[in-house]
Amino acid sequence: MSEIRKVTVLGAGVLGSQIAFQSAYKGFDITSYDISNEALDGARERFAGLGETYKRDVAGATEEAVREARERLTLTMDLEDSVANADLVVEAVPEILSLKQEIYGKIGAAAPSKTVFATNSSTLLPSDLKESTGRPDRFLALHFANQVWQFNTAEIMGTPDTDPAVFAAVVEFATEIGMVPIELHKEKAGYVLNSLLVPFLSSAAQLAAGGYADPEAVDKTWKIATGAPIGPFQIYDIIGLSTPYNIMANGDDEQQKLAVWLKENYIDKGKLGLASGEGFYRYS
Amino acid sequence: MSEIRKVTVLGAGVLGSQIAFQSAYKGFDITSYDISNEALDGARERFAGLGETYKRDVAGATEEAVREARERLTLTMDLEDSVANADLVVEAVPEILSLKQEIYGKIGAAAPSKTVFATNSSTLLPSDLKESTGRPDRFLALHFANQVWQFNTAEIMGTPDTDPAVFAAVVEFATEIGMVPIELHKEKAGYVLNSLLVPFLSSAAQLAAGGYADPEAVDKTWKIATGAPIGPFQIYDIIGLSTPYNIMANGDDEQQKLAVWLKENYIDKGKLGLASGEGFYRYS
Structure with a gap:
């Protein structure tokens, strides 16, 4: 060609x-x-x-x-x-x-x-x-x-x-x-990146929404265990919470519960992530 | 005390x-x-x-x-x-x-x-x-x-x-x-780390086992998107494939399929990860 x-x-x-x-x-x-x-x-x-x-x-x-x-x-x-x-x-x-x-x-x-x-x-x-x-x-x-x-x-x-x-x-x-x-090599909803990121961010949200561990503790664990510079809740903040919210709101029952949790505790309070100055963390 | x-x-x-x-x-x-x-x-x-x-x-x-x-x-x-x-x-x-x-x-x-x-x-x-x-x-x-x-x-x-x-x-x-x-704050099987790591490694395995993308492409995507030094298949190799295999073999139907994939394509061939010299990658 x-x-x-x-x-x-x-x-x-x-x-x-x-x-x-x-x-x-x-x-x-x-x-x-x-x-x-x-x-x-x-x-x-x-x-x-x-x-x-x-x-x-x-x-x-x-x-x-x-x-x-x-x-x-x-x-x-x-x-x-x-x-x-x-x-x-x-x-x-x-x-x-x-x-x-x-x-x-x-x-x-x-x-x-x-x-x-x-x-x-x-x-x-x-x-x-x-x-x-x-x-x-x-x-x-x-x-x-x-x-x-x-x-x-x-x-x-x-x-x-x-x-x-x-x-x-x-x-x-x-x-x-x-x-x-x-x-x-084949069609996949979410391609590679969202096929990894959506379950990863969901599992992090489950830990915090379920009251098992605080976002800071979850991020610390991931960073120490994998050497990553940022943890899942820092990724939420960088992406902005609306995008994961929209994906989860269209997901299965468990995902929809997490979407509600994101909305009620963060999005409805204007905590949309880094761009809004606050998400799971505060930015100055 | x-x-x-x-x-x-x-x-x-x-x-x-x-x-x-x-x-x-x-x-x-x-x-x-x-x-x-x-x-x-x-x-x-x-x-x-x-x-x-x-x-x-x-x-x-x-x-x-x-x-x-x-x-x-x-x-x-x-x-x-x-x-x-x-x-x-x-x-x-x-x-x-x-x-x-x-x-x-x-x-x-x-x-x-x-x-x-x-x-x-x-x-x-x-x-x-x-x-x-x-x-x-x-x-x-x-x-x-x-x-x-x-x-x-x-x-x-x-x-x-x-x-x-x-x-x-x-x-x-x-x-x-x-x-x-x-x-x-509450009991959780897998604590924080495995609650993040197991779905993450499973989603990566699904991409490769399903023929959607190669392990190298999956790792590259994750590293670029999140700034992480290593991707999920490099994490498999460092942990050793036997541990995720054992966890997946005791999981749900989808997890068990991934366990079989890990076993037949890697573990049974002696590709156990970094410690064995080869897993998803070869090490010298």
């Missing part, structure tokens, strides 16, 4: 803007699509903020490198036009099945046959979306973690229909934009 | 000898009990080996400090005599309920009323043992992790009968011997 050079990122929200900026920073021409002038204004602010973040946190991110990255970013509200010349489309629109299917229907008709489509969906499987793309062989999931410049995993997961050459090309692209490609 | 100064450790196996040595190293007079001359010879070898390990791995562990630790260790085969003057008895005998109950029956009769009994059991709850001690108010669990000089958690877990002053004294003792006390 042809090399991936021109990339379109659909959705310029928190993660979409990061994917676009990181790819541009690594030398790719990026078209960043969102639905309204307001959304594009938000994207411009995010790109500017990411530039500052990179200069502060990314080794070697000079003023010039950041400026060049921003020059490689083109913003648009024209969905069909945004994909007309794309080698790869990374879809990072809201997690609503019908919305994603509608978008895949439109870009499936508008994009050339060469274009590969990749969904960044956290909660849907690519099999849920593949038919709507009209090109199941050129479709897979490419899943990023928030703060892509630091947590640089890119989980890559196809369906049984995905062409292995397409899979390999996306693995290569992920590497080229500075990600560590994590290859999944 | 009186301060804990004289401590008896029942069982001089891998962990019992570590608990005894660490406590002696921190200045306590320790009586180390085991059942036979052969077992005591093994204990002497372990203490000598621990001395070398401490000199190599523990900051400030001089030749003199190690010698003094060994001088504070007294070995005996006389169970009743070993507890006759003890402030604290730490029981680290094999995980057989009837054996432990028999021992508690004997030392309950032989020890003075002041003596506190603590079980290091990993798999039994203190409630399973408390009646056999004849002193439920002076009995609790004090659970160490292998390689106490490095993985220095001491999980402390009472029953509803445990005197809070006894609990507090054991927390203080744990601190005095260089452990980080992890207080459990």
Whole structure:
């Protein structure tokens, strides 16, 4: 297959803007699509903020490198036009099945046959979306973690229909934009990371919610036993409690109980984690 | 309650000898009990080996400090005599309920009323043992992790009968011997550490056993996402695969399947982990 050079990122929200900026920073021409002038204004602010973040946190991110990255970013509200010349489309629109299917229907008709489509969906499987793309062989999931410049995993997961050459090309692209490609051989809800993180965070919540041990004691135990720099409740605080809450609220009975515990004791009290100044711990 | 100064450790196996040595190293007079001359010879070898390990791995562990630790260790085969003057008895005998109950029956009769009994059991709850001690108010669990000089958690877990002053004294003792006390407010099978570790290691095994992702990819994901120095399959290798196997083999259906997977693909092939030179990874 042809090399991936021109990339379109659909959705310029928190993660979409990061994917676009990181790819541009690594030398790719990026078209960043969102639905309204307001959304594009938000994207411009995010790109500017990411530039500052990179200069502060990314080794070697000079003023010039950041400026060049921003020059490689083109913003648009024209969905069909945004994909007309794309080698790869990374879809990072809201997690609503019908919305994603509608978008895949439109870009499936508008994009050339060469274009590969990749969904960044956290909660849907690519099999849920593949038919709507009209090109199941050129479709897979490419899943990023928030703060892509630091947590640089890119989980890559196809369906049984995905062409292995397409899979390999996306693995290569992920590497080229500075990600560590994590290859999944079969579809798995939660990919690798959430398949580990959700049971881990649940077991920690069970200890605290059940009154067995305090969050501080749980974190201490994990850090000493495994040499990890942070324990599960510090991870909650960094992620923000809302995301685990949403996952647990959709889980089994035990998970739902933990969701209620998180909500009543923390979320309802404004303790949302690091970003809110307090979660399981207080931050200044 | 009186301060804990004289401590008896029942069982001089891998962990019992570590608990005894660490406590002696921190200045306590320790009586180390085991059942036979052969077992005591093994204990002497372990203490000598621990001395070398401490000199190599523990900051400030001089030749003199190690010698003094060994001088504070007294070995005996006389169970009743070993507890006759003890402030604290730490029981680290094999995980057989009837054996432990028999021992508690004997030392309950032989020890003075002041003596506190603590079980290091990993798999039994203190409630399973408390009646056999004849002193439920002076009995609790004090659970160490292998390689106490490095993985220095001491999980402390009472029953509803445990005197809070006894609990507090054991927390203080744990601190005095260089452990980080992890207080459990209620009984929990697996304490804190295994309540986190077992679901975590199971979820990792599910990814690999199910063919979703390779152990290396799973470990990479965890390390990048959480900043941890090692991933779950490296933890398996360090613990040794037999321990998680034994826990999973006694678990639910899903756990038992994972136990079979561990056995057939690794344990039966001699891949037992780091100590055997190979587990999920090869070591030289």
